[in-house]
Amino acid sequence: MTIAGVVLGVAIGVVLLLWVVHLIRGDRLYVGYGVIFVLGTLAAMTVLIVPPLLDAVTRTSVALLSVPALSIVPLVIFTFLMVYVFAQITILSNRVMRLTQELAMRSARRDGELESPAAEQP
Amino acid sequence: MVAIPAYNEAATIRAVVDRVRAELPDCDVLVINDGSDDDTAAVLAGSGAVVADHLCNLGYGRAIQTAVLYATRGGYDRLITLDADGQHDPAQVRPLLAEFDQGRWDILIGSRYVARQKYDDVPIGRRVGMQLFSTLVRLTAGRRIYDTTSGLKIMGRQTFAPLTNWQFIDFHAEALVYLMRLGFRIGEFPITVATRSHGQSMYSTLSHVKYPLKTMLMLVLGLVQANLTRKRTS
Numbered sequence: 208m209t210i211a212g213v214v215l216g217v218a219i220g221v222v223l224l225l226w227v228v229h230l231i232r233g234d235r236l237y238v239g240y241g242v243i244f245v246l247g248t249l250a251a252m253t254v255l256i257v258p259p260l261l262d263a264v265t266r267t268s269v270a271l272l273s274v275p276a277l278s279i280v281p282l283v284i285f286t287f288l289m290v291y292v293f294a295q296i297t298i299l300s301n302r303v304m305r306l307t308q309e310l311a312m313r314s315a316r317r318d319g320e321l322e323s324p325a326a327e328q329p
Numbered sequence: 330m331v332a333i334p335a336y337n338e339a340a341t342i343r344a345v346v347d348r349v350r351a352e353l354p355d356c357d358v359l360v361i362n363d364g365s366d367d368d369t370a371a372v373l374a375g376s377g378a379v380v381a382d383h384l385c386n387l388g389y390g391r392a393i394q395t396a397v398l399y400a401t402r403g404g405y406d407r408l409i410t411l412d413a414d415g416q417h418d419p420a421q422v423r424p425l426l427a428e429f430d431q432g433r434w435d436i437l438i439g440s441r442y443v444a445r446q447k448y449d450d451v452p453i454g455r456r457v458g459m460q461l462f463s464t465l466v467r468l469t470a471g472r473r474i475y476d477t478t479s480g481l482k483i484m485g486r487q488t489f490a491p492l493t494n495w496q497f498i499d500f501h502a503e504a505l506v507y508l509m510r511l512g513f514r515i516g517e518f519p520i521t522v523a524t525r526s527h528g529q530s531m532y533s534t535l536s537h538v539k540y541p542l543k544t545m546l547m548l549v550l551g552l553v554q555a556n557l558t559r560k561r562t563s
């Protein structure tokens with residue numbers, strides 16, 4: 208891979224990392240999904256930066272799958288799409304979670320009778 | 330208020346609630362039934378505890394968050410959390426409360442390890458994890474916490490807002506670092522813990538890999554978040 212290619216790859220990795228971290232901080236990407244993306248991106252960046260690793264991965268991938276170098280472009284797009292999809296799943300999941308917590312507090316009961324400070328709040 | 334998160338703890342939860350009510354008759358007891366499939370809710374009938382039922386399992390961290398939200402809305406000054414598996418002896422809460430009431434701490438953790446300062450009675454994998462998180466807390470927050478995963482804690486009202494304004498996994502190392510960096514005082518008080526006699530740990534084999542990774546990431550983000558919050562408020 209050319210120097211320009213490595214620089215571009217690392218830049219894309221940094222952008223992806225920053226986006227994932229931003230989403231996790233805002234509670235818009237579940238940290239369990241986030242860890243996978245962070246580790247995957249860091250691994251990919253390490254492969255790009257360390258020449259012997261890059262050579263080994265290139266040799267292995269060419270031997271296993273005869274794919275053109277350009278196939279990395281849809282792979283990058285797919286990764287970004289995956290982060291977006293998982294962020295949407297997390298947002299939906301958070302809404303369900305808040306609803307579940309709110310229902311639990313409003314229906315909190317003592318010996319079968321409704322007794323809920325949550326329900327008294329506006 | 331005493332909050333007890335429970336997931337499939339029908340075998341032990343009633344005894345735990347009865348012991349808490351006997352030891353701490355002046356405290357309200359809240360059980361967060363976290364989507365249990367067994368009779369956890371049914372066995373609490375007539376126990377005198379308030380039961381908040383999660384319609385589905387949200388996990389330990391979210392169950393604690395429900396308790397904190399409930400305590401906030403109910404105007405409680407202190408929230409005591411303990412495990413539903415009977416490992417914590419409610420008789421140990423009194424001395425913990427006495428220490429907390431001296432006003433030196435915002436959160437006081439009932440700690441299995443602070444007295445002897447070593448993890449000699451836990452399996453090797455868990456021992457490495459506890460050592461790692463204890464060290465990470467010391468490096469990032471400047472004070473060592475020996476038992477970052479203890480379920481027995483007392484939290485003061487002043488910590489309720491930060492605990493519900495940001496997300497945590499299990500209210501363990503990541504929450505402790507976040508709060509300590511915000512300036513809250515967190516201490517440990519020695520307790521003893523019984524061996525679990527029923528049910529199983531909330532940590533599966535796979536979660537022994539996932540949990541440290543998630544916690545480490547959240548710990549770093551918590552550090553960043555706490556620094557940003559401090560800058561914003563100062």
